[in-house]
Amino acid sequence: MVALDSIGSAFCLFFFSFTALFSLFSVLVFIFRIRPWCNCDVCRSFLTSSWSKDFDNLCDWYTHLLRKSPTGTIHLHVLGNIITADPENVEHILKTKFHNYPKGKPFTTILGDLLGRGIFNVDGDAWLFQRKMASLELGSISVRSYALEIVSSEIQSRLIPLLASFAEDRNDAVDLQDLFRRFSFDNICKFSFGLDPGCLQLSLPISDFSVAFDTASKLSAGRAMTSSPIVWKIKRFFNIGSERQLRDAVKMVDSLAKSMIEQRREMGNFSTQKDLLSRFMANIDDDQYLRDIVVSFLLAGRDTIASGLTSLFYLLSQHPEVKRAILEESDRVMGRSGSGSRSCCASFEQMREMHYLHAVIYETMRLYPPIQFDPSIAKTMMCCQMVLLYRVGPE
Numbered sequence: 385m386v387a388l389d390s391i392g393s394a395f396c397l398f399f400f401s402f403t404a405l406f407s408l409f410s411v412l413v414f415i416f417r418i419r420p421w422c423n424c425d426v427c428r429s430f431l432t433s434s435w436s437k438d439f440d441n442l443c444d445w446y447t448h449l450l451r452k453s454p455t456g457t458i459h460l461h462v463l464g465n466i467i468t469a470d471p472e473n474v475e476h477i478l479k480t481k482f483h484n485y486p487k488g489k490p491f492t493t494i495l496g497d498l499l500g501r502g503i504f505n506v507d508g509d510a511w512l513f514q515r516k517m518a519s520l521e522l523g524s525i526s527v528r529s530y531a532l533e534i535v536s537s538e539i540q541s542r543l544i545p546l547l548a549s550f551a552e553d554r555n556d557a558v559d560l561q562d563l564f565r566r567f568s569f570d571n572i573c574k575f576s577f578g579l580d581p582g583c584l585q586l587s588l589p590i591s592d593f594s595v596a597f598d599t600a601s602k603l604s605a606g607r608a609m610t611s612s613p614i615v616w617k618i619k620r621f622f623n624i625g626s627e628r629q630l631r632d633a634v635k636m637v638d639s640l641a642k643s644m645i646e647q648r649r650e651m652g653n654f655s656t657q658k659d660l661l662s663r664f665m666a667n668i669d670d671d672q673y674l675r676d677i678v679v680s681f682l683l684a685g686r687d688t689i690a691s692g693l694t695s696l697f698y699l700l701s702q703h704p705e706v707k708r709a710i711l712e713e714s715d716r717v718m719g720r721s722g723s724g725s726r727s728c729c730a731s732f733e734q735m736r737e738m739h740y741l742h743a744v745i746y747e748t749m750r751l752y753p754p755i756q757f758d759p760s761i762a763k764t765m766m767c768c769q770m771v772l773l774y775r776v777g778p779e
């Protein structure tokens with residue numbers, strides 16, 4: 385009996401010592417990998433924010449460092465980050481070994497309040513399910529025709545009259561970025577919810593929903609900028625400062641999504657509705673999940689489109705010869721009406737023939753990528769190491 389007791393005690397001692405030593409070892413590996421004491425040029429510049437003397441934002445600084453790096457890859461040791469723009473690394477992470485690079489908890493926690501279980505915030509089976517559903521819907525001819533219908537109507541009935549009204553008053557400058565953000569928000573809301581926020585009406589109204597969505601996206605992203613996640617978590621716990629604003633903004637987005645879902649349920653017969661929400665409602669009953677899926681689409685299609693269009697028109701203003709070539713191509717493909725005026729919207733078939741316009745759009749997005757980095761966590765490393773993929777734009 386005494387012998388059994390001592391074997392039991394020895395086993396406990398061995399087990400706890402092993403656990404303690406293993407934990408200590410993991411912490412040491414983690415610290416050595418992160419190297420919080422690192423004093424290399426990049427880490428020092430990051431820690432002292434001295435990069436901000438020469439660059440407006442972190443992305444511009446990273447671009448500069450990536451350009452100088454012979455491997456197209458840099459390390460931010462103090463954060464445990466690897467930032468790469470090397471096409472082979474990008475292919476390895478996004479394609480060949482995609483499943484080894486999930487979004488990971490640090491990111492999904494930051495965006496969790498706004499995005500919930502939406503496609504941009506999940507990994508594994510939940511991601512695969514939504515990805516398959518998104519590919520199926522976005523690739524279908526009926527959804528594409530619906531998108532074309534919405535965008536053409538927004539251009540014809542709002543964008544062109546608005547630009548014409550600015551053009552008539554030559555002293556009035558126009559903020560194209562603001563117009564394109566309104567344009568993309570109207571389109572993506574109609575496409576996702578069947579809701580028209582009317583942001584691009586002539587009076588340029590302020591939409592509470594658009595403001596709440598902006599605030600929620602901005603403050604969620606702002607969480608990533610705090611020195612430690614504990615800072616925003618404490619603020620969230622006490623519901624103070626930016627976290628209070630974020631909670632209010634998310635509440636507003638939630639209540640709009642909820643009322644849209646309720647309306648759709650009351651209308652019934654989802655198959656006759658064309659918007660994404662109705663399409664998803666045919667397969668999903670969980671209202672919170674539906675809300676999360678659709679909010680991810682709003683995020684996906686808002687600033688990406690607005691940023692791409694703003695960069696395109698900025699570059700065209702610098703390259704009038706490219707603008708002329710686009711107009712020549714569209715006249716050739718779309719023709720002109722009897723009065724010589726240009727028709728405003730191309731059909732799918734006509735768009736397919738506009739090779740020059742496609743090249744200009746691709747080149748714009750290469751120079752000014754609407755999504756500048758795409759973070760993942762390397763699962764195979766012993767501790768979490770973030771890998772950011774950064775597409776290099778112009779200096």
Ligand code: HEM
Nearest residue numbers: 478503504515518681684685686688689692749754755758
């Ligand atoms: C100029 C416009 C756009 C750009 C530059 C863009 C860019 C991207 C990028 C870089 C990704 C991540 C790919 C990856 O990590 O593998 C992505 C994913 C995605 N985008 Fe877009 N996007 C644009 C417009 C849109 C629009 C309008 C929608 C929806 C209506 C949309 C829906 C999605 C979805 C559902 C995903 C999948 C997310 C995932 O697989 O985790 N995007 N997009």
